[in-house]
Amino acid sequence: MNLLPMLIVALMILGGLFAFTLMTERRVATAEKRLAELENDK
C-alpha cells in the first residue's frame, strides 16, 4: 500500500497542532508567572 505520503501529511498536521498548542500552554504559564511577578513588584 502506498500510504506513506498520507501518513507523513497527517502526522505533520496533527503533530504540528499538538506541538503548537503544548508550546503555547508553556508560554502562557511563563507569561502568567511574569504577570504575577510584575503585580507583586508594583
Place this chain on the structure above:
Amino acid sequence: MTPVAKGALFVFTAACLSYIFLKLPAAQGFANPDLARLVTMHLPCAYVALVAAVIAAWHGIAYLRKRDLASDIKSYIGAKIAFLYCFLTTITGSMFAKVQWGSFWNWDPRQTAVAVLLLVYAAYFTLRASIEDPERRAALSAVYVLFASILTPMLGYVIPTFFIDQSLHPKFAKFDVSYRMAIYPMAIALIWHLVWMFRLSVRAEKVNQAIAELDLSSEGGMA
C-alpha cells in the same frame, strides 16, 4: 484543559488515525485509491474552519451587544483559528488535487473560493493591525468578522455547489459508512482540539495585554 482531557484527546486522535491507516479500505473510483484517504483529513479541517467562523461571529455579535473587550479577544481568536483551518483545508485539498487531478492547483471554483476566503481573513488581520484605539478596533473588527463568517460557508460550500455548474469537486459527495466513520470522529477530534486551542489562546491574549498595560504604566511612572 486538564491533563486527563489532554490525554484523552491524544488517545482519541491516535485511535482515529489508526482506523484511517489500518482499517479504512482504499477509496475505489479515485485515481489513487490509497492516497484518496486524504479526504478524511481534508473534510474535517473544512468543518472546523466553519465552527471557528461561527465562534468568531458569535463573539463578534456579543461585542456589538455588550461592548465587552473580552468578547473582541474571543472573536479575534476564533477568526485566527478559522484562518488556520482554512489554510489546512487548502493544503490538504491541494495534495488531494495532485493525487486525483494531476496538479496541486486547478483553479477549480471551490479552490479559488477558499483562496479568496483566506484573503478575506488576511484583510481582517490587516484591519485590526491598522487601528490603535481598542474600542474602535473592536467595533470595526466585530462587523467585519460577521461578514467574513457569513462568507465562510458561502464561499466554501454554497456558491461552488449551487451557483457554479462546472467543478472538479463533486456537488454532493456521498461517502459510505466506513468513510463517515473516519471523517466524523476526526472532525470531533479537531473540534475538541479547537476548544483547547481557543481557551488557551484567549488566556494568552489576556495575559499579554495585562503585561503590556503593566509595562506601560511602569514606564509612565518612571518617566
